[in-house]
Amino acid sequence: MNLEPPPYFEIEDLYQAFDGQAVLQGVSFKxxxxxxxxxxxxxGAGKSVLLRHLNGLLKPISGTVRVTGIDIGAFSERxxxxxxxxxxxxxxxxxxxxxxSVGENVAFPLREGGERSAKTIADRVEEVLSLxxxxxxxxKMPDALSGGMRKRVALARALAPRPDCILYDEPTAGLDPIxxxxxxxxxxxxxxxxxxxxxxxxxxxxxMRYAADHVVFMKSGIVRYEGSxxxxxxxxxxxxxxxxxxxxMAISPPTSDKIESS
Amino acid sequence: MISFYGQLGLLVGDVMVAILTxxxxxxxxxxxxxxxxxxxxxVVTITGAFTGAVLAAQTYFKFSELGLEAATGPVVSIAMCRxxxxxxxxxxxxxxxxxxxxxxxxxxxxxxxxDALRAMGTxxxxxxxxxxxxxxxxxxxxxxxxxxxxxxxxSQFLTVDLFxxxxxxxxxxxxxxxxxxxxxxxxxxxxxFGFLIVIASCHRGLSAKDGAMGVGQATTRAVVDSALAIxxxxxxxxxxxxxxxxxxxxxx
Ligand SMILES: Nc1ncnc2c1ncn2[C@@H]1O[C@H](COP(=O)(O)OP(=O)(O)OP(=O)(O)O)[C@@H](O)[C@H]1O
Ligand SMILES: [Mg+2]
Numbered sequence: 001m002n003l004e005p006p007p008y009f010e011i012e013d014l015y016q017a018f019d020g021q022a023v024l025q026g027v028s029f030k031x032x033x034x035x036x037x038x039x040x041x042x043x044g045a046g047k048s049v050l051l052r053h054l055n056g057l058l059k060p061i062s063g064t065v066r067v068t069g070i071d072i073g074a075f076s077e078r079x080x081x082x083x084x085x086x087x088x089x090x091x092x093x094x095x096x097x098x099x100x101s102v103g104e105n106v107a108f109p110l111r112e113g114g115e116r117s118a119k120t121i122a123d124r125v126e127e128v129l130s131l132x133x134x135x136x137x138x139x140k141m142p143d144a145l146s147g148g149m150r151k152r153v154a155l156a157r158a159l160a161p162r163p164d165c166i167l168y169d170e171p172t173a174g175l176d177p178i179x180x181x182x183x184x185x186x187x188x189x190x191x192x193x194x195x196x197x198x199x200x201x202x203x204x205x206x207x208m209r210y211a212a213d214h215v216v217f218m219k220s221g222i223v224r225y226e227g228s229x230x231x232x233x234x235x236x237x238x239x240x241x242x243x244x245x246x247x248x249m250a251i252s253p254p255t256s257d258k259i260e261s262s
Numbered sequence: 263m264i265s266f267y268g269q270l271g272l273l274v275g276d277v278m279v280a281i282l283t284x285x286x287x288x289x290x291x292x293x294x295x296x297x298x299x300x301x302x303x304x305v306v307t308i309t310g311a312f313t314g315a316v317l318a319a320q321t322y323f324k325f326s327e328l329g330l331e332a333a334t335g336p337v338v339s340i341a342m343c344r345x346x347x348x349x350x351x352x353x354x355x356x357x358x359x360x361x362x363x364x365x366x367x368x369x370x371x372x373x374x375x376x377d378a379l380r381a382m383g384t385x386x387x388x389x390x391x392x393x394x395x396x397x398x399x400x401x402x403x404x405x406x407x408x409x410x411x412x413x414x415x416x417s418q419f420l421t422v423d424l425f426x427x428x429x430x431x432x433x434x435x436x437x438x439x440x441x442x443x444x445x446x447x448x449x450x451x452x453x454x455f456g457f458l459i460v461i462a463s464c465h466r467g468l469s470a471k472d473g474a475m476g477v478g479q480a481t482t483r484a485v486v487d488s489a490l491a492i493x494x495x496x497x498x499x500x501x502x503x504x505x506x507x508x509x510x511x512x513x514x
Contacts, residue, residue, distance in 0.1 A: 055375055077385065085383035095374035098364075109382045161382075 005029045006069035008033045008197040009054055014063035016221075018048060023049050024060070025221040026138035031214070033068075034195040036187060038208040038229075040243065041218035047201045048092055050218070050229055051167050054199065055087045056080040062193040077147050085113060092201075094150040096142040096152050102129070103138030109161040127154040131186060133179065155183070159190075165197040166190070180207065187211045205247045217243070264352055271463050277395065280388040290393035298359050298394070299401030305358060306351045306405045307412045313346050314338055314413025315488075318420045335436030339410075340415040340468040343444040346504075349408035349496050350453035355398070355405065356488035362465040363394060364484035367467025376468070386468065394462045402456035403449040410448060436442035450507075451499050454490050462487040468512070 009031040016024040023046045031037045031054075039047050044221065049130055052058040053065055056072050058204075064071050075083075096105050106125045115121055129135050132152035142150055151174060158166055173182040184207035190196045191211070202208055208215065208229070215226035215232045219239040225232060233244065285362045321336045368389055370376050377388050414436070463484040470480040 052377070055381055057380055077380070081383040081385070084381055089378070089381040089383075091374050091378060095371055095378040097370075097378070098373070112382055135456075148270050213445060 006066070007031055008050055008068060010063045010064075010066040010069075011050075011053070012066075014050070014053060014065070015061045016046075016053070016058065017061060023221050024053075024063075027063070027218070027221065027223055029223055029226045031197065031199055033197055034191070035213040036191045036200060036211050037214040037216060038212035039199065039201045039216045039218065040203070040205075040208060042243070043203075045218045047218060048169055050061040051089075051199065051201055052167055054082050054167055055089065061192045064186045067114035071092055071206070082169055085161070086164050087108075087160070088163035088166040090151070090155050090158045090166065090168045092173075094142075095158070096150055096154055098142045100142075101138060102134070102142065102145070103142045105142065105153060106138075106160050109157060113161050121180070124160055125156075128159045129153075129157065132156045133182065139186070146204070148179060151175065152179075157200040162194075165199070168198065168202075170203065172207050174201065177254045183207075183210050205244075267361075269469065270461060270465055273391075273461060273468070275296065276385075277391055277461070280392050281348070282387060284385070284388045284392075290389070290462055291396045294397030294400060294427075295391050297362075298307040298355065298397050299404065302355050302358055302405055304410065306356050306409050309350050310342070310347060310353050310409030311416040311498065312410035313350055313409075314342055315420050317341060317346070317410050317413070318417030322421055322425055331421070331425070332431060332435045334417065334421050334427070335432045336439035337412050339436050339440040340444055341412040342398070342410045342417075343440065345496070345500065345513040347413060348406045348451040348455060349450045349492060351406045352402065352452060352459065352492045353457070354470040356459045356463075356492060357485055359398070360459045360488040361481045363460070363463040364467040364470070365477055365481045368470030368480040371372040371468060371470045372473055372477060376431055376506045391460065391464045391468075394464065395457065398456035399453055400458050402452040406448060406452035407445075410445070445505040447507045450503065451496065454495065455477065458491040458495060461486045462491055 007030040011030070012028050014024050015022070029049060039050065039081075041047050049058065052059055054067070056065070056075060059073075061187040064073055066072070067087075070083075072080060072083065088197070100108065103125050105124075106128060107121045108126060110121050115124075125138060126135065129137060132155050133246075134149065134152055134156065137149075137153075142153070145153065155168075155171060158168075168187065171183050175183060182202075187198055187200060187207075188211045191198055191213075195214065198211075200208070200211065212229055215225065215227060215229055216223055217235075217237070217240050219231070224237045224239045225235050226234075232240065236243070318334055318338045321337045322331055325331050325333050325337075367376075370379075372389075376386050379389060418436075420427075422432050423431045436485060466480040466484040466487065470476045
């Protein structure tokens with residue numbers, strides 16, 4: 001008998017296409033429980049689309065998604081609800097409710113989760129806002145925030161109901177290096193202290209190296225690498241090498257001339 | 263075409279399921295009542311008043327030729343109760359609120375806010391559509407009654423104060439020919455029109471795509487869909503209601 005709990009997510013042979021254009025072409029990988037998995041890949045590789053399959057926001061054309069061992073393929077929206085309440089999502093553009101203030105946005109999943117005490121809600125809102133460095137900003141409206149602030153409010157909203165898994169779509173994109181480091185640090189801390197399972201889509205290799213335990217690399221809807229962080233650097237997949245080379249170049253430009261834009 | 267009605271059917275199904283299975287969001291509903299009901303009063307009363315007035319004027323001009331000027335009151339009141347009150351109030355609400363609903367929900371759709379709702383385990387139909395539906399079902403009969411009332415008042419003002427029909431005569435004719443069945447028929451219609459406005463507009467909003475342009479299209483289509491639905495359904499309802507609440511029915 002297998003005593004080991006199943007991985008948090010098991011993705012098998014996922015296909016997805018929009019308007020006849022294939023976006024995911026047989027994606028398979030696992031997200032180990034209580035660990036941070038980074039999904040890397042170039043722009044348009046299908047990372048955001050993939051993330052939407054993990055909590056059933058999109059249904060695949062074929063393939064299976066298992067969440068904690070349960071196949072959610074045939075689940076209705078109603079059946080998905082209890083699974084989704086356990087999985088926090090940080091959307092790439094934040095997706096804040098623009099008719100609500102920052103405080104109401106962060107309180108929303110708490111209220112929906114059945115919390116009634118105004119005091120408990122207010123305390124939790126302040127707590128998660130201060131985690132992302134936005135303490136005391138409850139009254140602001142999303143339109144009055146900078147891009148990086150919106151992203152952090154969205155992160156606070158995802159954290160508020162204490163989910164046991166969080167899906168981050170580019171948590172550090174658009175943040176300055178200091179904030180970016182502190183958010184990466186936060187993700188690591190959540191994993192090490194609360195054992196939250198994290199899936200982090202990112203372009204940012206440094207934050208991947210710091211926070212991730214497991215790496216999935218995608219190109220044009222196909223997984224080109226899945227494994228540990230240390231072996232990622234040794235991978236001889238050509239797409240991975242190209243990605244690593246480009247990143248090294250960004251850190252130390254090869255010559256003084258301008259890098260050609262492709 | 264088939265998929266359009268299929269989607270509408272699915273939305274109606276989702277609405278029914280949500281009504282039967284989930285808690286009622288009182289705060290959202292009250293907010294929508296303020297937005298839809300209270301906010302539409304001025305528009306609807308002005309519409310009612312001027313429609314009643316022109317109808318009274320034209321009826322009077324022609325009927326007085328035939329010596330039937332006393333019929334002006336009943337003609338106006340029955341037309342207002344059974345047709346013009348509910349239809350025009352609904353068209354105004356469709357223009358005002360149908361467009362706002364589809365624009366608001368459509369914007370939420372294209373900026374992923376609908377997906378955020380779903381990702382947090384909240385049903386967008388239950389959260390967005392049901393409160394609007396509840397609010398419109400409560401508001402429409404009241405708005406329609408106001409439109410009818412204003413129409414009749416303005417027609418009375420015109421025929422009595424301006425054209426000089428004796429007031430008691432006007433009132434007596436009006437009351438003896440307007441039955442409660444006429445008023446009920448109008449209010450029943452208004453509730454149905456409210457339902458059509460919310461379903462048509464929320465459907466367009468929820469299926470919006472392609473950014474700002476898509477939201478604009480959704481808004482236009484929501485108003486056109488609602489207005490057409492109101493006019494077409496009104497015709498059939500008139501025939502049906504004439505059977506259930508005939509105009510010659512004696513007062514209850
Ligand atoms: N709703 C949609 N309709 C049509 N095509 C879509 C849709 N969503 C995504 N796509 C297409 O799927 C492909 C992958 O998109 P996706 O957003 O997953 O990329 P990504 O890997 O997240 O890129 P980035 O790093 O730039 O965010 C793109 O070619 C995009 O055009
Ligand atoms: Mg993306």
